[in-house]
Amino acid sequence: MTxxxxxxxxxxxxxxxxxxxNWDPNLSLAEWRERLADAGWxxxxxxxxxxxxxxxxxxxxxxxxxFARIGAVGPATAGPRGLAAATLLEHGSDxxxxxxxxxxxxxxxxxxxxxxxxxxxxxxxxxxxxxDWDGARWIVNGQKVWNTSAHHADYGILVAxxxxxxxxxxxxxxxxIRMKQPGVEVRPLKQMNGHASFNEVFFTDAVVEAxxxxxxxxxxxxxxxxxxxxxxxxxxxxxxxEKLRHGDQRIYREYAREIEIANEPYTWYPQRAxxxxxxxDRARESGAIEDPVARQEIAGAIALQRCLGWFGARGLxxxxxxxxxxxxxxRVARAGNRAHTIVSGIDALFEGPDSPRDGIVGEILLxxxxxxxxxxxxxVQKNIIAERILELPREPRFDDGPFKDVPRN
Amino acid sequence: MEFRFNDEQAQLRDVVARFCRDKAPSSAVRRVxxxxxxxxxDAWRQMGAELGLIALHVPEDMGGLGFGAVExxxxxxxxxxxxxxxxYLSSVLATSALAEIEDAAVxxxxxxxxxxxxxxxxxxxxxxxxxxxxxxLVAQDDRLTGSVRAVLDGHRADLLLVVVRAPHAxxxxxxxxxxxxxxxxxxxxxxxxxxFAGFRFEQVPAARLGTLDDAQVERIxxxxxxxxxxxxxxxxxALLEATVAYTRTRVQFGRTIGxxxxxxxxxxxxxxxxxxxxxxxYQAAAALAAGEDVSANASLAKFVTADAYMGAAREAIQxxxxxxxTWEHDTHLWYRRAKxxxxxxxxxxxHRERMIRxxxx
Ligand SMILES: Cc1cc2nc3c(=O)[nH]c(=O)nc-3n(C[C@H](O)[C@H](O)[C@H](O)COP(=O)(O)OP(=O)(O)OC[C@H]3O[C@@H](n4cnc5c(N)ncnc54)[C@H](O)[C@@H]3O)c2cc1C
Numbered sequence: 001m002t003x004x005x006x007x008x009x010x011x012x013x014x015x016x017x018x019x020x021x022n023w024d025p026n027l028s029l030a031e032w033r034e035r036l037a038d039a040g041w042x043x044x045x046x047x048x049x050x051x052x053x054x055x056x057x058x059x060x061x062x063x064x065x066x067f068a069r070i071g072a073v074g075p076a077t078a079g080p081r082g083l084a085a086a087t088l089l090e091h092g093s094d095x096x097x098x099x100x101x102x103x104x105x106x107x108x109x110x111x112x113x114x115x116x117x118x119x120x121x122x123x124x125x126x127x128x129x130x131x132d133w134d135g136a137r138w139i140v141n142g143q144k145v146w147n148t149s150a151h152h153a154d155y156g157i158l159v160a161x162x163x164x165x166x167x168x169x170x171x172x173x174x175x176x177i178r179m180k181q182p183g184v185e186v187r188p189l190k191q192m193n194g195h196a197s198f199n200e201v202f203f204t205d206a207v208v209e210a211x212x213x214x215x216x217x218x219x220x221x222x223x224x225x226x227x228x229x230x231x232x233x234x235x236x237x238x239x240x241x242e243k244l245r246h247g248d249q250r251i252y253r254e255y256a257r258e259i260e261i262a263n264e265p266y267t268w269y270p271q272r273a274x275x276x277x278x279x280x281d282r283a284r285e286s287g288a289i290e291d292p293v294a295r296q297e298i299a300g301a302i303a304l305q306r307c308l309g310w311f312g313a314r315g316l317x318x319x320x321x322x323x324x325x326x327x328x329x330x331r332v333a334r335a336g337n338r339a340h341t342i343v344s345g346i347d348a349l350f351e352g353p354d355s356p357r358d359g360i361v362g363e364i365l366l367x368x369x370x371x372x373x374x375x376x377x378x379x380v381q382k383n384i385i386a387e388r389i390l391e392l393p394r395e396p397r398f399d400d401g402p403f404k405d406v407p408r409n
Numbered sequence: 410m411e412f413r414f415n416d417e418q419a420q421l422r423d424v425v426a427r428f429c430r431d432k433a434p435s436s437a438v439r440r441v442x443x444x445x446x447x448x449x450x451d452a453w454r455q456m457g458a459e460l461g462l463i464a465l466h467v468p469e470d471m472g473g474l475g476f477g478a479v480e481x482x483x484x485x486x487x488x489x490x491x492x493x494x495x496x497y498l499s500s501v502l503a504t505s506a507l508a509e510i511e512d513a514a515v516x517x518x519x520x521x522x523x524x525x526x527x528x529x530x531x532x533x534x535x536x537x538x539x540x541x542x543x544x545x546l547v548a549q550d551d552r553l554t555g556s557v558r559a560v561l562d563g564h565r566a567d568l569l570l571v572v573v574r575a576p577h578a579x580x581x582x583x584x585x586x587x588x589x590x591x592x593x594x595x596x597x598x599x600x601x602x603x604x605f606a607g608f609r610f611e612q613v614p615a616a617r618l619g620t621l622d623d624a625q626v627e628r629i630x631x632x633x634x635x636x637x638x639x640x641x642x643x644x645x646x647a648l649l650e651a652t653v654a655y656t657r658t659r660v661q662f663g664r665t666i667g668x669x670x671x672x673x674x675x676x677x678x679x680x681x682x683x684x685x686x687x688x689x690x691y692q693a694a695a696a697l698a699a700g701e702d703v704s705a706n707a708s709l710a711k712f713v714t715a716d717a718y719m720g721a722a723r724e725a726i727q728x729x730x731x732x733x734x735t736w737e738h739d740t741h742l743w744y745r746r747a748k749x750x751x752x753x754x755x756x757x758x759x760h761r762e763r764m765i766r767x768x769x770x
Contacts, residue, residue, distance in 0.1 A: 280769060289769065292762065299761035302768075303709045307685035310692045314412035316684070327681045385680055386673035390653050393668035 025249035042075035076107030119409035172220030197265035232322030236312025274336020457526035482694035489643025503530035539754030563606030600749035686717035
């Protein structure tokens with residue numbers, strides 16, 4: 001499981017030397033991330049020709065540990081940029097990787113995921129947003145919805161229908177679309193927790209350049225599956241929970257602002273994951289630590305969270321097993337909600353300033369329901385596990401044949 | 410980073426898996442279950458003499474093979490995928506306790522007898538929660554008095570190891586099962602593949618092997634918890650597989666029942682339970698092997714795997730329908746093992762509490 005220690009030591013030394021020469025908290029965030037992209041240390045697992053170092057996941061941990069040791073800021077992680085990167089690395093052309101991966105890792109470009117539609121969420125392959133070839137470019141018309149961070153995004157990964165005569169999964173194509181153009185309108189949607197980090201997005205003759213098609217026309221479904229499997233596996237760790245080292249140098253101020261603005265959902269993503277990390281402290285605070293029932297609930301929630309973390313850390317959340325992680329994350333969120341309610345008692349009545357911890361407790365209770373929906377619902381994950389891991393029979397289908405004839409909303 | 414067991418560990422798993430498949434088909438388990446001892450003596454002899462499993466985790470300088478908790482976990486998981494009735498867990502308990510004794514002159518003769526399989530020993534645990542320090546016995550002038558509700562494999566053990574506070578430090582004693590003053594009562598256990606006996610001690614002479622510190626006592630307990638947790642993860646996995654296989658073949662309403670979404674979703678949930686249980690067992694074993702403070706995660710592994718195993722047993726019966734509630738079908742044998750394992754060494758609720766106690770200590 002572990003690489004020979006000397007090789008790891010040499011790697012750690014190399015990173016340390018590079019950091020000693022390059023890390024400077026008085027740089028701007030942008031300047032620093034350009035250095036990271038040039039040297040490849042920000043994305044150790046990416047290929048060397050695309051701003052990475054070509055290392056394996058285990059070596060990447062060594063690199064990250066060196067960064068963490070001195071509080072060096074890492075690459076940009078906000079929003080669905082990681083999903084765009086993972087998909088491009090697997091399916092993108094050389095030109096696409098060169099053009100987009102740098103801006104993804106430096107934080108210059110923000111990304112969003114344009115998959116769900118009013119008429120097709122779980123049934124992603126039922127998308128009716130269309131992209132038509134006008135001889136030189138793709139022209140996009142239709143509507144997407146629930147698109148996190150679309151209001152900050154420079155680019156979107158887009159699934160759209162390019163052929164209506166083929167069966168539904170075969171008529172889709174996968175695009176990279178510029179968000180800041182006249183044909184794209186983004187309207188924020190207010191969520192049940194009061195935040196507005198997702199949006200609806202309208203396309204009216206929006207333009208996608210010819211070389212922003214990922215894969216071939218009609219391969220959209222295969223490419224999208226790559227995005228989805230990375231999305232599910234991502235639920236093994238809690239976005240936004242990374243502790244940033246507070247210094248008052250320029251780079252830390254800019255980093256905090258990045259998290260505050262571009263990473264808007266990250267202010268509540270830790271809450272949506274159930275904030276298991278807060279349970280014991282909260283229980284001491286409220287006195288529930290003496291309550292045997294509360295202790296039982298807390299233990300159950302912590303255990304789930306740890307098992308999910310170990311499942312991820314052992315690299316088990318790959319392919320269809322990402323759905324195991326996604327389902328486990330829903331359980332963690334629900335267990336966190338229940339335990340925080342028991343721990344808080346009457347205080348669980350409130351939100352905002354009247355709720356404990358400056359509103360965080362209220363936000364937990366109002367955010368956890370997102371976990372079992374976002375990134376594919378629990379029911380969809382169970383179908384995936386049953387059919388692809390347990391090899392049980394597939395659901396009966398009523399959507400064969402040319403897509404134009406398939407019943408839909 | 411994908412976790413992999415190394416080649417040697419994978420080989421060990423294969424060997425034990427094959428052995429269990431050969432030795433523990435349902436017919437064999439049921440035959441042994443009906444005997445007085447409830448142990449497959451032949452299989453037990455082979456596990457010691459041929460496979461070296463009794464000595465597996467015993468340090469090399471004590472005559473063992475020197476493997477650690479990870480390998481022990483692998484053996485337990487594979488044993489748990491079968492119902493092979495052998496006194497492996499009691500043997501692990503006894504040898505683990507004995508290994509904590511520093512004085513080689515005291516330890517060696519006993520260890521040699523246990524590792525060679527010539528003697529069977531068990532560790533007397535407190536009946537309420539399986540903790541190694543017995544609250545049921547008192548020692549006075551190296552004589553033990555009290556009564557113990559349930560001792561694992563006590564019906565057959567030649568030697569009982571007991572940890573008693575005597576009077577302050579936990580002290581390990583050895584008691585010959587044939588001693589005068591010791592009354593044994595084999596119990597009618599729910600899980601007939603794992604036997605227990607009750608004992609009454611009246612001034613029973615005991616050999617004082619040495620004192621243990623609290624950390625040593627906890628290590629014995631944690632070793633037992635992690636071993637049983639891995640066994641339970643294996644059992645849950647076996648039940649899941651058997652149930653999935655059944656739902657793929659049983660037809661109702663003109664289709665296999667495994668094609669109904671209600672059933673697919675229950676099995677998917679069960680798979681999540683089982684996968685998280687396995688990881689809990691592996692992680693606790695790895696931490697134990699690395700010498701980390703593992704008590705919170707050992708308790709975690711115990712209750713996570715127990716809940717998964719009981720859940721799997723319940724689902725297995727439910728998804729088999731009427732046949733699942735018959736004596737003839739094997740499902741109840743697993744249900745019984747799951748129930749026995751859920752309770753032995755402390756209930757899930759007890760271990761949730763222990764975990765929080767450890768985390769807030
Ligand atoms: C916080 C949040 C952030 C999101 N961010 C994004 C984003 O950035 N980009 C994006 O494209 N989308 C995003 N989504 C959308 C999300 O992916 C969809 O909401 C989700 O896939 C469900 O689709 P739907 O809302 O249309 O519900 P539906 O698909 O209509 O589902 C309704 C109910 O029916 C059940 N159901 C549907 N099909 C089946 C089936 N085959 N078997 C059993 N039950 C079924 C579902 O489980 C659900 O309970 C986000 C959602 C949330 C909540």
